[in-house]
Amino acid sequence: MTRLEEVALEAGVSKSTVSRVVNGGPYVSARARSAVLAAIDRLGYRPNQAARSLAGNRTDCVGLVVGDRSFDAGLADLLRGVDTVLSGLGLRLVVSTGASVDGVDGVLRVGGGGVPAGVPVVSFGHAVGVPYVAVDDFSGGVAAVRHLVGRGRRRIAAIAGGGDVDRLNGWYRGMGRAGLSADLVVRAEADPASGARAMSVLLSSEPGLDGVFVGSDVLAYGALEVLRTRGLGVPSDVAVVGFGDLPSSSVVGLTAVRPDHESLGRSAAHLMATVLSGSPVPPFTLVPPSLVLRST
Amino acid sequence: MTRLEEVALEAGVSKSTVSRVVNGGPYVSARARSAVLAAIDRLGYRPNQAARSLAGNRTDCVGLVVGDRSFDAGLADLLRGVDTVLSGLGLRLVVSTGASVDGVDGVLRVGGGGVPAGVPVVSFGHAVGVPYVAVDDFSGGVAAVRHLVGRGRRRIAAIAGGGDVDRLNGWYRGMGRAGLSADLVVRAEADPASGARAMSVLLSSEPGLDGVFVGSDVLAYGALEVLRTRGLGVPSDVAVVGFGDLPSSSVVGLTAVRPDHESLGRSAAHLMATVLSGSPVPPFTLVPPSLVLRST
DNA sequence: CTGAAAGCGCTTACAG
DNA sequence: CTGAAAGCGCTTACAG
Incomplete structure (x- = not known):
């Protein structure tokens, strides 16, 4: 455990000077600085964190x-x-x-x-x-729509849970930008069953549906289940994008917006x-x- | 920020004594101890961690x-x-x-x-x-078999990846304890596809299979897929127990041994x-x- | 730009 | 069982 004092001795300067260079302080001549740096390197000096905190009145x-x-x-x-x-x-x-x-x-x-x-x-x-x-939930929603549109989808729906307002707003914005009508929206709870119900509702009101943005992964699981049960191809007939990217989503193969x-x-x-x-x-x-x- | 010294003053003792009671040291009269404790409480004293580390030469x-x-x-x-x-x-x-x-x-x-x-x-x-x-992989394997046997299963197989030796040994032990023959073992890699292959192999060699212990959850996903594809009921025909309990397993509904x-x-x-x-x-x-x- | 000195808030022998 | 004193390794005015 080399101490600052030993560095000072080795470099031929005072403790104050060593402290200044260690802390990147001003008022140090280039000459002193390099001598200190060399000494630190030679001695393998590492400041004692506790002493530093005590004297400096901060903990780092x-x-x-x-x-x-x-x-x-x-x-x-x-x-x-x-x-x-x-x-x-x-x-x-x-x-x-x-x-x-x-x-x-x-x-x-x-x-x-x-x-x-x-x-x-x-x-x-x-x-x-x-x-x-x-x-940024909003931009996630926008990105989801952009993706679906890029895949040639036009009749794009949204399924959103209670907390997914920004995501849903992003979807609206994305739809608007793409010049698509944002009329297919169903609200849901926070479980797969609710996602399944929402999907069923959408399918009966718009059989021509070809894309869905789902506000959360769990809802998407339910939606996928319905799609498969009805024999609809995913994504061939209906493309699905979730939001959240739970670890389980990689097993399910769900395309999703993922928080970083x-x-x-x-x-x-x-x-x-x-x-x-x-x-x-x-x-x-x-x-x-x-x-x-x-x-x- | 109350200091130790102020506690000493308040309690009418020396800093040394305060330090002793704070650190649970010996050689403190009951009288002094309670005075110090009361003072600490009154003043809301919290030791300065940095000073402590510096003086005590430890960091806590x-x-x-x-x-x-x-x-x-x-x-x-x-x-x-x-x-x-x-x-x-x-x-x-x-x-x-x-x-x-x-x-x-x-x-x-x-x-x-x-x-x-x-x-x-x-x-x-x-x-x-x-x-x-x-x-404790071994006891996990034992527990899996115990569970399956408790559900009335008798022809219990094992699918194990390369790193699942202890789990597999647990399975052997469990089978031995239950007096069952431990002949249905297939080794696998570490992906669902490999789990699926293993399951197929088992099914053809022993159609009477009624339980499987799978060394890892990902292998189990593949095995489940095969079972479902073949129209076998899970767990009615074949009960499955995985190992690892990935978050995805709760979505899949996989019964599994879970590390705590x-x-x-x-x-x-x-x-x-x-x-x-x-x-x-x-x-x-x-x-x-x-x-x-x-x-x- | 530099150094001597005081001080940060504790712990720990040491002497009693 | 108790206290006075030294010391832990730094930082920071202060004087130069």
């Missing part, structure tokens, strides 16, 4: 509080995104699945959960009062870094999802 | 290095398990998705990846040279705590999986 730690299970499926990727940018900034990621974390400079909140007063917060998913990052969790993580970390630097931050950042082409 | 942080994607699907639960026991011990969880972490007292390694020299390591999944926690990731996390954290305390540790801990009953 960012907490991630996993308040609920809303991001469980993508948590690994989310962590990768967060850690990638945080570690690049010299910050460490402390995760807690409890109510909170203390001893951190800021907290990233996944889902609900309280946070310590006094530290900045950035949320994953829509939140009020704090900056947040979320999936790693990107969400990166965005949140960047937002946090901006907050910590004292710069003004946008109230939210929307991350465009990608489209995963599979067999439907 | 355990790192979790996510080296590869092998536990991605269960990572959220794994984190919950780890954090639950760690936070109960006053330890913080620092996660890194890079090659390593430094400035921690020990590291939990998920999959491959290097670790800093000099700190104790505990691995998730079989590892050599370091203590590890892993799913939260439990794995808890076990790993306990192992680490034991290592850190300097006590001798077992070379590994096997965590029994559970059986998720669904529709196959």
Whole structure:
């Protein structure tokens, strides 16, 4: 464990100077800087994080509080995104699945959960009062329509659950842009059975249907079931695009709009870094999802 | 931010004494202890972690290095398990998705990846040279057979991929215990198509088959497909049990042996705590999986 | 641009 | 069982 003092000795400068170059501070001559850098390299010096925190009155730690299970499926990727940018900034990621974390400079909140007063917060998913990052549902809906239209579909319907308003709005926009009539819309609950019912309704009202955008993957499972039962080819007769891309969707072969969790993580970390630097931050950042082409 | 010194003043004792009670040290009179505890409570004192680390030459942080994607699907639960026991011990969880972490007292390694020299390591999944926690594949295989036998099955086959040896051995044991002949075994690769081929082979060699234990969920998907295609009822004609319990399995309705990731996390954290305390540790801990009953 | 010095909030021998 | 004192390895005004 080499200490800063030994680096100073080796470089022939004072501890203050070493500290300045380590922290990228100003007011260091090129000569001093290179001597220090060389010494650090020679000695394999790594600053003691605890001493640094104590003296500097900051922790260089960012907490991630996993308040609920809303991001469980993508948590690994989310962590990768967060850690990638945080570690690049010299910050460490402390995760807690409890109510909170203390001893951190800021907290990233996944889902609900309280946070310590006094530290900045950035949320994953829509939140009020704090900056947040979320999936750009609207552009996902637009992208889904663009895809279907690109496949030659014209009579495109939408099935949307209660929480899928932005996705549905994206669908409307996409339909409008393509000059198609956006009259085939059915609302649904959040389970496959409800998706199946919606699909049946659509099929009876418009037998000429050739494409469907479904607001969530689970609804899409039900819709697919109905299509197959009725002997309709997917995607030959009716092309289907889901939204969410559950792991199960790859087994089912569902083409879907997929939230990019790693990107969400990166965005949140960047937002946090901006907050910590004292710069003004946008109230939210929307991350465009990608489209995963599979067999439907 | 109340400091230890203020607690000492409030309690009418020295800093040393406060430190002793905070750290649960010996040699403190009951009188002093309660005075200190009361003062801490009154002042809302929380020890400064950085100062503590610096003075005590320990970090009270355990790192979790996510080296590869092998536990991605269960990572959220794994984190919950780890954090639950760690936070109960006053330890913080620092996660890194890079090659390593430094400035921690020990590291939990998920999959491959290097670790800093000099700190104790505990691995998730079989590892050599370091203590590890892993799913008890063998007992999972036994449990699968027990389940099938309990459902009245007698001609029970096994489909196993290359890495499923312990699971397969569990199956042998289970069959032996039930007094059934363990002659229906087909080896497979790691994709649904291979599972389908294996199922076809089994069906032609033993039309009286009434149960199958499949070493992994993906293989089971292929097997189910074949069963359905041939018009065999599942589970009426042939009951199927998978292993792994991918999220997709709940959609498919697959009955399966499921690794308990939260439990794995808890076990790993306990192992680490034991290592850190300097006590001798077992070379590994096997965590029994559970059986998720669904529709196959 | 540089260095001496104080201080961050704890823990830990040591002496009592 | 208790307290005074030194020290952990940095950062940060301050004076130059």
